[in-house]
Each structure stands twice: as structure tokens, then as C-alpha cells.
Amino acid sequence: xxxFNHCIKFxxxxxxxxxxxxxxxxxxIKLQKHKIYEAELIQPACPFCGSLDxxxxxxxxxxxxxxxxxxxxxxxxxxxxxRVKCRDCDHWSMAQSELVNKYCSISNASxxxxxxxxxxxxxxxxxxxxxxxxxxxxxxxxxxxxxxFIDSCEYLPAHxxxxxxxxxxxxxxxxxxxxxxxxxxxxxxxxxKKTLLKSPWKLYLKRFDxxxxxxxxxxxxxxxxxTQAQVxxxxxxxxxxxxxxxxxxxxxxxxxxxxxxxxxxxxxxxxDQIGTLMHKTLLTFEHNLTAVLNGAALPYSNGxxxxxxxxxxxxERTAFGYSNFTNLLTRIRLxxxxxxxxxxxxxxxxx
Ligand SMILES: [Zn+2]
Numbered sequence: 417x418x419x420f421n422h423c424i425k426f427x428x429x430x431x432x433x434x435x436x437x438x439x440x441x442x443x444x445i446k447l448q449k450h451k452i453y454e455a456e457l458i459q460p461a462c463p464f465c466g467s468l469d470x471x472x473x474x475x476x477x478x479x480x481x482x483x484x485x486x487x488x489x490x491x492x493x494x495x496x497x498x499r500v501k502c503r504d505c506d507h508w509s510m511a512q513s514e515l516v517n518k519y520c521s522i523s524n525a526s527x528x529x530x531x532x533x534x535x536x537x538x539x540x541x542x543x544x545x546x547x548x549x550x551x552x553x554x555x556x557x558x559x560x561x562x563x564x565f566i567d568s569c570e571y572l573p574a575h576x577x578x579x580x581x582x583x584x585x586x587x588x589x590x591x592x593x594x595x596x597x598x599x600x601x602x603x604x605x606x607x608x609k610k611t612l613l614k615s616p617w618k619l620y621l622k623r624f625d626x627x628x629x630x631x632x633x634x635x636x637x638x639x640x641x642x643t644q645a646q647v648x649x650x651x652x653x654x655x656x657x658x659x660x661x662x663x664x665x666x667x668x669x670x671x672x673x674x675x676x677x678x679x680x681x682x683x684x685x686x687x688d689q690i691g692t693l694m695h696k697t698l699l700t701f702e703h704n705l706t707a708v709l710n711g712a713a714l715p716y717s718n719g720x721x722x723x724x725x726x727x728x729x730x731x732e733r734t735a736f737g738y739s740n741f742t743n744l745l746t747r748i749r750l751x752x753x754x755x756x757x758x759x760x761x762x763x764x765x766x767x
Contacts, residue, residue, distance in 0.1 A: 421436055421437045424453060428482065428491075428493075429525075432513045432515055434458045434459070434460060434511060435456070435458075435495070435513060436455060436456050436458065437453055437454070437455045438454045438455060438456060439453075439454040440452060441454075445492075450491070450492055451484075451489055451490070451491045452493075453491070453492070453494065455495050455496070456495075456496045456498065457512075457513050457515075458511060459497075459499075459509060459511035462502035462507065462509060463509050464502065464507045465504055465505045465507075467503070467504040469503040470500040470501070470502060471501040471503055472499075473499050473500065473501055474499050475496035475497055475498055475499060476496070478494075478495050478497065478516070479492050479495075479521055480492065480516050480521055481521065481522050481526050481547075481548055482523045483526045483529045483547055487545065487546050487547075487548065490548040495515070495516070497510050497511045497512070498510070498511045499511075522549055522553055526548075526549055526553075530549065530553070530557045531750075533547070534554070534557065534747060535750045535751055537730055537731060537751065539735055540558075540735065555743065558743055558747060559746070561746060561750070562742045562743070564749070565603075565745055565746055565749040573595070574596070575594065575595035576592050576593070576594070576601065577592060577595045577717070577719075577720060578591065578593075579591055579592075579721045579722065581725045581728050581729070582729075583738065583741065584737075584739060584744055587605075589604060589605060590604040591721065591725070592721075593721045595716045595717075599752065600724070600748070600749060603745050603749075605741050619644050620648060620662065620665075622644075623666065623669055623670075624645070624648070627643070627645040628645065629643050629644070632646070648662075657689050657690055658691060660688040660690045664690060664694065665694075667679070667683055668680070668683050671683060672711075672712045676712075677712055680708065680709060681705070681709070684698055684705065684708070686698070728748055731748060732744070
């Protein structure tokens, strides 16, 4: 009997000394074949006074879902927890194990497996199916470690990259990364409203020497065959202010790319006749001159964050969207490489 017990414990990787396996059999539950193990959980001593003089009073039987390598044959441990009364202090108690939490029928091993699957780009439905638990259980596992990622802003790194991304209910959320180690500093629920422009505005933002100058394309707006360069030239020729603004912006792009802060400074103080919006922008730059010059001179950029936002989009797409912001936030943090390398155990136990 003892070697049978050891053999099953080795197979299921259960180390608790107080669990003794007695039998196993197959049973069909809801038309699916299940592998059932029968075990007893022994209460060795009174948890209140440590006495060994115990009066046994039956068992509480719990069916525990346990992870299995073969998802088509789910494993259930039918655990009989000993109920005892202490003869010394008269307290009642029930045997407990690390295999499963009190009042719970999902083994901690199953939760751990679900949590480690949550750090990958997978849908909750597929995780639930593989681990033979309900989607609600997977959601609860996600919820249990969310407290780690909400309001955890005790420090600010020296260099921040920040951006927004479309998340729950098509709202825009705020995200910022540490520019040095590319780790998330904070994700906030904040929304922004933004008007999006259409038409050929993108061409005006491009560098002039990158515009197509040889092959003309038919343009519905101009009802003519024009190259990109011609579209822009035609556009800016209509107004001196626009032309000046455009040339100023082109010089500005060049100065930023070459890190020429001297040139930037003189451009910001430019006295040419320009549009009111451009003038407003220059005033803002003048107001934040140190930040603008630092931005041009230092190597930090939002590149790493833009990459991260691409990843967030993928997370949302895999789940077909999230309706709960905290769940989305927790999932983003779990899929961060930081937690993939670490033992997910620490996350679950802190819950
Ligand atoms: Zn006692």
C-alpha cells in the first residue's frame, strides 16, 4: 500500500506528507472520461495547541481539479479531509493542505499552470480548456494577482517614454515605460479625446527629399496625375504663410535628426510670416526650450514604447477585446518579459 501511495504521489508530484492515496479508477462525468484518485488528508495534530490526543469525527470530501499532461483525460483527486476534535483544548479543526486552498476545489497547481499560461499570448478560453477549469477560474487567477500592478508607483525613473493605446470600450489609456530598461512604469485608465485628420496631410509631414518625385499617380482630389512632391508644392504655393511654415518644419526635422541644437534654437526664434497654429507651436517650444533641446540632443525616444503598444494590441486581439480595465492591465503586466522569466509562484502566493 505504501509503495502504491508513493508511486501516485511521484506521478502527480505531490509532496504533502499528510496525503495518503488509497485507490484510483475511471469515471464518466458529463459524458467525459475522468481519472479519479481517492486520497485521505490526515490531520496529524491540533492546530491550536499542538496536542496529538484527537477525537476523529468523519471526513469532508472535496473533488479537486488537478493539472494533467493529457487535456482529454482530466484528473480529479477525491480528497477526504479528516475532521477532528482536540481532547485537550476542545477545539474542532479540519485537515488543510498546500495542495488546495480552504473552501476551494481547484488545486494550487492548476492555478499556477493557468497563471503561467497567462504570461503568454493566449486566450483565456484556451487556457481554461487545457487546464480543465472554467473560464471564471482563469479570470479569478488573473484577478488575484491584479493588486500587484495597480497603484504601484513609488518611484519615477530618470527617463520616461509615454503614449496612449486603445483598450477597454475603445477608450484611450495612458502607458509609460522606463526608457532605459524598457519596463512598464504605469498604465492608467485616463481617457483622451482626439480628432483624427484625413486627406493628404501625411505628405506634408514627410521629409521633402523622401517624397515620390518621378512616378505620378492619379489624385482624385486634384483630378490630375501628380507626384507626391507636386501635390505638396502645389499646396504650399497657395499661401506664403503655409510655404514658410512648411520650410520651417523641414529645417526643424533636419535639425532634430542631426541633433543640431544651435539650429533648433534659431528656428524656434524665427520671425518669418507663418500660420497661427505654427506660431502657437513655436511659442510652446520656446516655453519648453530646455526639454525640446534635450529631446534633440539625447538618444532617448518613444520607440520602445511604440513596440510595446503593438504587443498590447496583440493581447487585446487574442482575447477579442477586454471589458474590464483591471484584467487588461494585469494581463499586460503578466505578459511582460519580466514575469515570464520569474517563477509565477511568487505572484500567486502573494494573493
Ligand atoms: Zn488542541
